Amino acid sequence: MIRRKLGWLLVGFFLFQSLWPFPSEAADLEVLEPRVPHDQIAKARSWENPFPSTPENIEKGKHIFHGKAFCVTCHGPDGKGLGDIPGLRGKLPRNFTDKTWQAARTDGELFWILQNGSPGTAMASFIPLVLTEEEAWYVILYVRSFGNGVKFRKE
DSSP, rough: HHHHHHHHHHHHHHHHHHHHOOHHHHHHHTSOOOOOGGGGGGHHHOOOOSSSOHHOOOOOHHHHTTTTTHHHHOTTTTTOOOOOTTTSSSSSSOOOHHHHHHHHHHHHHHHHHHHHHHTSSSSSOOOTTOOOOOOOOHHHHHHTTSSSOOOOOOO
């Protein structure tokens, strides 16, 4: 009798877990999906940030992120992607502190998104309407700083 109840309890638990969309699990899988179209990803991944990740360059990116580019509006001041977006439907803004995402995406892919927007999201293109290419690379350095020291490219 106890064995049967335990069995049903386990079945119920696993059924509940498979049907309930836990945000942390869903986000982990979604992070691994590139936003750059398949036919363009090799080219985007070949692009490297021409600026070294120095405190001065990261500060330039921070200034642009919080100012001219208004990234802070959607991605928040701490980069967690919980900015206030009235009427947003669909995917939430990217959490730049997610180390899985940081490791999965190259600087070139981030540049491509700044240039073309992010399909399936509210992320619009910023180059050249809002940012110059140089400014975009600085923003990417700042975005990478949310990853807490994870190294992304060969120096």
